[in-house]
Structure formats: C-alpha cells, structure tokens
Amino acid sequence: MSLAIAVGLWGIRRQNTLWGDEAVTYQLAHRDLSQIWHTAQHVDLVHALYYAVMHGIFGLFGGGLLTLRLPSVLAMSVAAGGVGLLGLRLAGPRAGLLAGLVFALLPQVQKYAQEGRSYAMVCALVTWATCALVAGVTHRARWRWAVYGSTMLSACLLHEFAVLALVAHGVTLVVSRVPRPVLKAWSVTAAGIVTGLSPLVIGSAGQSAQVSWIDGPVRLYGFLTVAIVAVACALAPLGARGPVRLSALAVPMVVLPVLLLLTASLVKPLFVDRYVLYSHIGIALLLGAWADYFLRRRRSARLAWIAAAAVLAALVQPSLSLRTPQSRSNDVTAIGAAVRKEARPGDGLLYLSGRHRILTSATPEDTRFLTDLALAQDPVSSNTLAGVELPAQDIAARMLEFDRIVAVRASGAHSPTDPRDQAKTTTLRRHFHEYGTTRVNGARVTVYVRDHDLPPEAGPGGEQRDGPQRAIL
Incomplete structure (x- = not known):
C-alpha cells in the first residue's frame, strides 16, 4: 500500500493540467446533489454515484486538483492491499507481497491512480469483493456473503461493467468445484447484485449515444499478450492447494471481463480498456506468485532477480510519460x-x-x-x-x-x-x-x-x- 501511495503521489498534478473526462467530474461534482441527479436523467447516469461521492469529498476538503485525484490514489492503494491479501491467502506471504508490489507498478494502474474518475474506486471494490468471496468459500458464514454482495454491488453502481467480474467469480467457483451450498450462496448473492444493478442498466441503455465516440478499431495485441502471460504463469505450480486455487481465481479475472466486453462490442462498440481495469488484479496475482515460485527454487532465484531488475528498468520510461499532459488524449x-x-x-x-x-x-x-x-x-x-x-x-x-x-x-x-x-x-x-x-x-x-x-x-x-x-x- 505504501508503494501504491508513493507512486500515486509522484507527479500527481501533471503540471496542473486536466483532461476532458476529469473536467466533466470537476464540473458535475461542484453541482449540488439535486442537479447531479437531474443531469443524470439526460446523460452520464452510469457515473452518477461517483459524482455524488466526489461532491461530498469536495464539500469536505475543497474542490481543487489534488482533491479531485487523491481519492483515486487512496483507492488504488487499498486495491494494492487487497491484492496482497489475496496473494497471501492463496500462495503465501512472499507471493502476496510481490503481487501487491506488481499491482502498484503496472502502467495502467499508475495511470488511473492519478485520474479523477471512478475506475480506481471500482478496482478497489472489486478487489475486496474478491477477498470476501475467497473468505466465504472457506468459512461459509452468511455475513461474509452479505459483505461480498454489498461490496460487489457498490462496484457495479459506480460503473456497471464491474458486473463482468461477477462472471469471472462464478467461473472460478465452478472450476474450483466448490461444495454445492457455496455455489448456491454465490448464485443467490449474484442474483441480488444483478437485481440491484438492473435499474442502472435500463436507465443507462437509454443514453447509449453517450458512447458513440467508441468507434475505432480495437487493438488486441495488448490483451493477447497479457492473456498469454497469464496462461503461461498459471502452468507453474503456484500457491498452495485449497478450496480456491490462485490460478483458478486469477486467469478468469484476466481473461473473461475483457473477452465479454469485446464480444459485446461486436454488436455495439463498447470496448475501452479502463472499463475493465480491475482485470489487472489477476495478472498481478499471477506474476507475484510466479516470481515467488522462482525465488523458492535456488537455481532460478538469480534469474528471477535479473528479470525483475530488467522489468523495473523498462517501467521507468512509461512511468515518466504517464505524468505528462501528453499522456492523455487531450489537455x-x-x-x-x-x-x-x-x-x-x-x-x-x-x-x-x-x-x-x-x-x-x-x-x-x-x-x-x-x-x-x-x-x-x-x-x-x-x-x-x-x-x-x-x-x-x-x-x-x-x-x-x-x-x-x-x-x-x-x-x-x-x-x-x-x-x-x-x-x-x-x-x-x-x-x-x-x-x-x-x-x-x-x-x-x-x-x-x-x-x-x-x-x-x-x-x-x-x-x-x-x-x-x-x-x-
């Protein structure tokens, strides 16, 4: 978490510049709650809850540039802590530490940790909902499923495409062959989440013209690269045996949300990588556990350290670039x-x-x-x-x-x-x-x-x- 906060605060002002989506947040969060609600009836209903949250934050701490972005920094640090906890439970302390560090350093995570938009908050909520899911499989207490359901619903209400993580969770439970009572508890909870999300989905469907700008070709090489890396990492014996294996949790999280959104885009262009930012939870877990696996093998430890140093060196230039005004589509x-x-x-x-x-x-x-x-x-x-x-x-x-x-x-x-x-x-x-x-x-x-x-x-x-x-x- 400390690394995530430090990386998030580094160059957070971007030379005191904003880009268009942040300007929308800035404008709407300064309106009162009734105006936010009335505006959401015409446009941006999918982000209405986020604007209301930011309105409250602006009221408490002032509406400056730092106040706009600091909630995302804190949310991404909370997400990094959740990734570390997942790694700890599924693969051990060192794997958890490495997964949290990897997550904080991923370029897309760095980028959206410094934006006044909802994606970092969604990522944090999905991460901790996943922690609640893993705990619910093991302990089966009803209150744990209530925590899972409320956290996951909150993520979906902040951005409705978080519901795709729910599909990944379901696949994880099926692949893990959890007992039938656990699968039934998840199904009931998932039905409640979908029911609670339905009004937002129906309302936002009437504002589909708002995403008419999504019409360019989808560049699949990034997704394919990440998917190949995820599958390659999953082939190693990662983590300890238990009700949920790390690979069974992480691979669906990496692949399914992106794949489902790409499939939906065949009907209507909808794919934007930030909409499924939380899929980086899975790749961080896999890379962290993979690094732990090689460090446990004495013959491979030196190679693992060399690879880590090379990756860190390669991250320097993208990290510097993300903190310039030119890193966004407009200024x-x-x-x-x-x-x-x-x-x-x-x-x-x-x-x-x-x-x-x-x-x-x-x-x-x-x-x-x-x-x-x-x-x-x-x-x-x-x-x-x-x-x-x-x-x-x-x-x-x-x-x-x-x-x-x-x-x-x-x-x-x-x-x-x-x-x-x-x-x-x-x-x-x-x-x-x-x-x-x-x-x-x-x-x-x-x-x-x-x-x-x-x-x-x-x-x-x-x-x-x-x-x-x-x-x-």
Missing part, C-alpha cells in the same frame, strides 16, 4: 489557454461540435470575455454537460454579427451531422477566412475573420500556427 487546460491567447475581448466563440464545450469548462475565465454564439442555455441551468444550443438558423444569424470568431474543434473530430454544426461550418466557409490555427493536445483553436476584414498578412506567427486561408472544415 483542457492547454485548450483553454490557447483560446485566451488567440481571442480578443468581444470575439465570438464557437464549438465544433457543441459537446466540445466541455473542453474549456474547467477554466471559465479563459472564455469570460467572449460571446458563445450557439449557446441558448448554460450547462448548469439546463442540467446537461455542454448546455443547450440555439436552432441552426439562429446560430448562423448570430455568427454574421461578428467580425472575428474563435472556433474550438477536437482533434480527430468527424464531419458534422447535426444541423447546428452543419450551419456553423457552412457559415464559416461562406463568409469567413481562416486567420490562424493553434494546435494543442486534443484540439485545434482557429481564429476566423469576415472576408471584408481579412488583414493583408497572417496574424502573429508561431511554430504551432498556420497562415490565413479559405475556411476548409
């Missing part, structure tokens, strides 16, 4: 700063598309002296993430009232399909010229001027700016 702090730098007081402000308004929401002072040309109702009063926009024709009319417009567009954004966004791009193309573009991590900030006001030369130059040209969107 809303830099985007807001670019808008502030390029805009003049009184300029029009345009988001292509409107949902990208969240990219400047973390620092409202960056856009305070600009006019949001498309906004009809702000995000807070409309109980939305990005506000409500005007009809397409009204947006076009407002744009023509301005001689300079600052447009924000996310990198890799697709051609607009919404009539409002089409009206924005059409009006820019017909009546404006591009004066200059600044590219930052995750977005382009472009200044447009009316044709009759186009200066004879490009504006202030810079390595990241492009010269004037006809608006091409």
Whole structure:
C-alpha cells in the first residue's frame, strides 16, 4: 500500500493540467446533489454515484486538483492491499507481497491512480469483493456473503461493467468445484447484485449515444499478450492447494471481463480498456506468485532477480510519460489557454461540435470575455454537460454579427451531422477566412475573420500556427 501511495503521489498534478473526462467530474461534482441527479436523467447516469461521492469529498476538503485525484490514489492503494491479501491467502506471504508490489507498478494502474474518475474506486471494490468471496468459500458464514454482495454491488453502481467480474467469480467457483451450498450462496448473492444493478442498466441503455465516440478499431495485441502471460504463469505450480486455487481465481479475472466486453462490442462498440481495469488484479496475482515460485527454487532465484531488475528498468520510461499532459488524449487546460491567447475581448466563440464545450469548462475565465454564439442555455441551468444550443438558423444569424470568431474543434473530430454544426461550418466557409490555427493536445483553436476584414498578412506567427486561408472544415 505504501508503494501504491508513493507512486500515486509522484507527479500527481501533471503540471496542473486536466483532461476532458476529469473536467466533466470537476464540473458535475461542484453541482449540488439535486442537479447531479437531474443531469443524470439526460446523460452520464452510469457515473452518477461517483459524482455524488466526489461532491461530498469536495464539500469536505475543497474542490481543487489534488482533491479531485487523491481519492483515486487512496483507492488504488487499498486495491494494492487487497491484492496482497489475496496473494497471501492463496500462495503465501512472499507471493502476496510481490503481487501487491506488481499491482502498484503496472502502467495502467499508475495511470488511473492519478485520474479523477471512478475506475480506481471500482478496482478497489472489486478487489475486496474478491477477498470476501475467497473468505466465504472457506468459512461459509452468511455475513461474509452479505459483505461480498454489498461490496460487489457498490462496484457495479459506480460503473456497471464491474458486473463482468461477477462472471469471472462464478467461473472460478465452478472450476474450483466448490461444495454445492457455496455455489448456491454465490448464485443467490449474484442474483441480488444483478437485481440491484438492473435499474442502472435500463436507465443507462437509454443514453447509449453517450458512447458513440467508441468507434475505432480495437487493438488486441495488448490483451493477447497479457492473456498469454497469464496462461503461461498459471502452468507453474503456484500457491498452495485449497478450496480456491490462485490460478483458478486469477486467469478468469484476466481473461473473461475483457473477452465479454469485446464480444459485446461486436454488436455495439463498447470496448475501452479502463472499463475493465480491475482485470489487472489477476495478472498481478499471477506474476507475484510466479516470481515467488522462482525465488523458492535456488537455481532460478538469480534469474528471477535479473528479470525483475530488467522489468523495473523498462517501467521507468512509461512511468515518466504517464505524468505528462501528453499522456492523455487531450489537455483542457492547454485548450483553454490557447483560446485566451488567440481571442480578443468581444470575439465570438464557437464549438465544433457543441459537446466540445466541455473542453474549456474547467477554466471559465479563459472564455469570460467572449460571446458563445450557439449557446441558448448554460450547462448548469439546463442540467446537461455542454448546455443547450440555439436552432441552426439562429446560430448562423448570430455568427454574421461578428467580425472575428474563435472556433474550438477536437482533434480527430468527424464531419458534422447535426444541423447546428452543419450551419456553423457552412457559415464559416461562406463568409469567413481562416486567420490562424493553434494546435494543442486534443484540439485545434482557429481564429476566423469576415472576408471584408481579412488583414493583408497572417496574424502573429508561431511554430504551432498556420497562415490565413479559405475556411476548409
């Protein structure tokens, strides 16, 4: 746990930057509970409980950057402690210690230990639910199953894809051939978890458009590599014999959640690796027990130490990289700063598309002296993430009232399909010229001027700016 906390605190500020998903947490957790609930009826229902938890934390400790991320650091350290306990019970003290250390150092664990999102909390809850499961198999007390069920349900309510760990647990019990009363107790508990989760699943299904951005090809090489390593480790005689073997617990945890989410993605793209972050519990257990196995063999101990040193050396560069703003898909702090730098007081402000308004929401002072040309109702009063926009024709009319417009567009954004966004791009193309573009991590900030006001030369130059040209969107 100490290592997990130390690694989590190392570079936690990331140069005082946020990325888009954290900006959403920051914005919503500062709303009161009734506003969070009303917003969840429209969008982000799957994260509503997390926002409510963060609202309470902000109320107690203030709503700064450290307060946003520290709960994830602490949650991941709790998860590391749970992984260590599992290793201790299933393979002995040294295997438990090594599994906890491995878990804390895994790059994905390091990454999400420093993010103001729910994934570290989910990982901690799944870890300790797994501890309760192992204890329930051995002792069979009803209260242990109540602890397992409540902990697992809490994880699922924080993020519904935690339910895939429940499937892994079931497979573990079947493979372990536990007594029928144990399997029956788990089945009843699992049914209760699924029943408790059902309202969230039904409600979030109506917000499926929220994950429409998940449309890229899935890179399977990472998963295949981890799965092969897991199976190879499981072939060694890891741990002591007991009601639940370490390999029977860990391999399903590594493979099944990812495989099930990939299978579901054949119908609708849903796979994002952070949704099943808790699968790293399994690989940490296997690697920790595998290292313990080799250390117990005197002939292989030296080789094991050499391998450990090589792995630690290989982790240095990824660990350093994860603590830079460039390690995330966007940097809303830099985007807001670019808008502030390029805009003049009184300029029009345009988001292509409107949902990208969240990219400047973390620092409202960056856009305070600009006019949001498309906004009809702000995000807070409309109980939305990005506000409500005007009809397409009204947006076009407002744009023509301005001689300079600052447009924000996310990198890799697709051609607009919404009539409002089409009206924005059409009006820019017909009546404006591009004066200059600044590219930052995750977005382009472009200044447009009316044709009759186009200066004879490009504006202030810079390595990241492009010269004037006809608006091409």
